[in-house]
C-alpha cells in the first residue's frame with residue numbers, strides 16, 4: 001500500500017494532497033485556511049487538514065513528494081545567484097529562501113509524526129506539473145507541455161509520457177546572464 005503526501009511548498013499557492021494507491025483522498029490550498037491569497041510558505045495547515053480529511057494516521061504515510069528538486073539546473077541557479085546577488089543587500093534573503101527549500105525535510109520531520117520509513121522525493125517542478133496532468137488522464141501515451149514562470153529555473157518543457165514514465169525531451173533553462181527575475 002502506498003500513501004503519498006504531496007506538497008507544494010515555498011511557491012505560489014502552497015498546498016497539500018494525500019493520494020492512497022493512486023486515488024486522491026484530500027487536497028487543499030493553504031490560502032483556503034489562512035485566508036491569504038496565493039500564499040507561498042510552508043503549507044502546515046493544509047497538511048494537517050489533508051490528514052484529517054483522509055482519515056489516515058500520519059505514520060501511515062509511505063512517501064512524501066515535494067514540488068521542487070534543488071539540484072535541477074543547479075549550475076544555472078548557482079551562476080544566477082553569484083551574478084545578481086553576491087554583492088547585493090539581498091544575498092541573505094536569497095540564501096535563506098534557498099535554505100528553507102533544501103531543509104524542508106527536517107521541518108516536516110519536526111512538525112509531524114511520520115514513521116521512520118517514510119521516503120522523501122524531491123520532484124523537478126516541471127515533472128510535478130506534468131505528473132498532475134498525465135497520471136490522472138489515463139492516457140497510455142501523451143506529450144507533456146509545461147509553461148511556467150518559472151520552476152526550478154526552467155520556464156518551458158516538452159516531455160514524452162509513455163507507460164507511466166515521464167521523460168523531458170526539451171526544456172528551456174533560464175540563462176543566468178539574460179534577465180533578473182527574482
Ligand SMILES: [Fe+2]
Pocket residue numbers: 125129148149150151
Ligand atoms: Fe509552477
